[in-house]
Structures are given as C-alpha cells and as structure tokens.
Amino acid sequence: MPETPRTPVESGVPDHFQYMHPTLRKNYGQWAWHDRLRPGVLHHVSENGEEVWTVRAGTPRQMDVHTVRRLCDIADQYADGHVRFTIRSNIEFMVSAVDKVQPLIDKLAEEGFPVGGTGNSVSMISHTQGWLHCDIPGTDASGVVKSLMDELYQEFVNEEMPNRVRITTSCCQINCGGQGDIAINIQHTKPPKINHDLVSNVCERPSVVARCPVAAIRPALVNGKPSLEVDEKKCVCCGACYPPCPPMQINDPEHSKLAIWVGGKHSNSRSRPMMHKLAVAGLPNNPPRWPEAAEAVKTILRCYKRDARDYERIGEWIERIGWARFFEMTGFPFTRFHVDNWRAPRTGLNTSAHIRF
Numbered sequence: 001m002p003e004t005p006r007t008p009v010e011s012g013v014p015d016h017f018q019y020m021h022p023t024l025r026k027n028y029g030q031w032a033w034h035d036r037l038r039p040g041v042l043h044h045v046s047e048n049g050e051e052v053w054t055v056r057a058g059t060p061r062q063m064d065v066h067t068v069r070r071l072c073d074i075a076d077q078y079a080d081g082h083v084r085f086t087i088r089s090n091i092e093f094m095v096s097a098v099d100k101v102q103p104l105i106d107k108l109a110e111e112g113f114p115v116g117g118t119g120n121s122v123s124m125i126s127h128t129q130g131w132l133h134c135d136i137p138g139t140d141a142s143g144v145v146k147s148l149m150d151e152l153y154q155e156f157v158n159e160e161m162p163n164r165v166r167i168t169t170s171c172c173q174i175n176c177g178g179q180g181d182i183a184i185n186i187q188h189t190k191p192p193k194i195n196h197d198l199v200s201n202v203c204e205r206p207s208v209v210a211r212c213p214v215a216a217i218r219p220a221l222v223n224g225k226p227s228l229e230v231d232e233k234k235c236v237c238c239g240a241c242y243p244p245c246p247p248m249q250i251n252d253p254e255h256s257k258l259a260i261w262v263g264g265k266h267s268n269s270r271s272r273p274m275m276h277k278l279a280v281a282g283l284p285n286n287p288p289r290w291p292e293a294a295e296a297v298k299t300i301l302r303c304y305k306r307d308a309r310d311y312e313r314i315g316e317w318i319e320r321i322g323w324a325r326f327f328e329m330t331g332f333p334f335t336r337f338h339v340d341n342w343r344a345p346r347t348g349l350n351t352s353a354h355i356r357f
C-alpha cells in the first residue's frame, strides 16, 4: 500500500523528525551509551557505532530576532545546521565530528553564550511567560532569570554542585509556578484594590465570585453601581480574582513581594517527590536586578554546595540535615509564616459551595 501522507493539522507542533540532525534521525531509539566530555558537551554513540556530539549553551531566554539569527548563523557555520532548545531554554548544537566541537565552543564564547548546564551544575532557570504572553504577572519573571543567571554564570559553566540544581520562577501566585529545587515566586501581601467604576463594565461578577478559593468575594452595590466587595479578613491574597476582573488590582509596587521555596517536586533523585516549602518570604520585588532575591538564592546554593553529600538534591539534603539546621546554616529568619499544619484549609479552602471554573 502506498504510504498515506500525514494529515495536515492547523494546530500543535509540526512533525519534529523533519528538523532533526540526520545522525539523530537515523539512530532514533538506538543509542548504546553516552558520556560528558566536559561541562556542556554530550557525546552519544549508537548501536551501530555512529557518534554525535551535542554542545549546550545558555541563552537570555526571551530573545529578539537578531539573537535568534545569530544563533542560527553559528549553527550553519560551526555546527551541522541543526539546533534544538531544551525545556530550560538552553540551545543545543549537534555535530557529527569531534574536531568541530572546540571551534563551536570558541565561537559561542566569543558571541557571549556560555557553554554548560549539563551534569551537576545550575542549569538555566525556567520561568513562566510573564508580560510577553500573559496578562496577570506581578513581576518580570524573565528579568529575574536574566539577572540571576548573570550572577550564577560560574555555576552554569562548571559542574561543581553535589547534583543537578533546577531553579524556577513564577510571576504570579496561582498558576504556572514551578516546583524547582529552588522556586522564586511572587507573593501578594495585601487584598486587591477594587476600581468600582469599572467592575460592572469589565467583569462577569458571578465568575469572579466563584473564582475565590475562600469565598471572600460578594456582589455589592457601590455608589449605585453593581460591583463586588472583598471580605479582607478571609482574603488570602492569592490574586485569583485579578485575571477574570482586572479592576480588582492586586499587583502593588510595595506589597507584592518575592518568596523563595525549596525542595519541590524536581528536587529528589531517590526519595518520593515532595511539596516545596517556604524558605524566605517578603523579599522586595526589586527590578531591574532583584539583588535581595539573588542574594538569598546564592546563600542557599553556597550552603548546599558546602554541606550536601554527593548526588543529594537540595530537597534531600534539607530532609537529611533537618529544617532547623537549614535555617541555622542559611541565617534566614524562621517566622510564623513558615508554620502550616494544614488545619486552616478545613475551614477555608474548598469548603465553599460555589461551583468553580
């Protein structure tokens, strides 16, 4: 029977085989072994003896078209014309001869793209889309990433950590935040401010009422106009009402802070996945370089690097030494916000009769 052509689809990713390096395509599913020649360089050997070298470089994550073109030109001139992006926004160049590796590394260094991120290093920070694609960010997640990776450059190009370190950032408190070894998340500390003049024109009030996880929002008549009100004693400042109702502004230059969480679901190699836990809260959301958040992350990394056993992830290290010792070592204050016995949700979260969407 003749081969049926693939049905065109209007959505979803295209067939990736057409873009693959020919050696990868030919040996798909037939790799015998691999090793790491140096930080940022992987070497794969297939069952029939064919070899491919992969050079991984860091990117600024959100790139303009000039940077993408520059990377593509490097791929054409110094690699075999094929690239791929990793889930942490590193770029990988594949070459089928070992003598192409060093000139490629040299060119990347000359153009300002560090080679590293494989093995026991701090790989590129994964971040949520932020202002580029989303309408509710409370901070510029990509800015935090760029400024922090500038400071963690040596940990990307060297493999000196006890195990891999995966850091994530999240620009709101409710949606696509990560569960990294270290997670930097926005933290709202005040209830939303309501612009009553706009609510009735912009918001579908029943949806907004239903959205609140602690049933703190009620319909109300304000200055003769239909609006909403918030019971501030119940509000947990999650920010969930802001996306369906932008007049309920929760972002605030002073009261929207950053919090750092550790030991999330990525952060284990032998133990069960764990929920991440609060390490430090109330850090200023301080663009353009976020020095307070950067210092806290570097403190955690310094203690982990010095004290963890080989191949322990951050979560496993903290579980072994105990949380009391973690706070002692890092010097972070331990406050009442760190204590959660999960009793409050019985009377708050998920006990309202509202239907949620």
Ligand code: SF4
Residues within 6 Å of the ligand: 128, 129, 130, 134, 135, 136, 137, 138, 141, 170, 171, 172, 173, 174, 175, 176, 177
């Ligand atoms: S974390 Fe929140 S604000 Fe950031 S991209 Fe995801 S949904 Fe949008």
Ligand code: SF4
Residues within 6 Å of the ligand: 191, 192, 211, 212, 213, 214, 215, 216, 217, 230, 234, 235, 236, 237, 238, 239, 240, 241, 242, 250
């Ligand atoms: S959705 Fe969140 S921020 Fe909005 S009122 Fe409810 S608890 Fe407060």
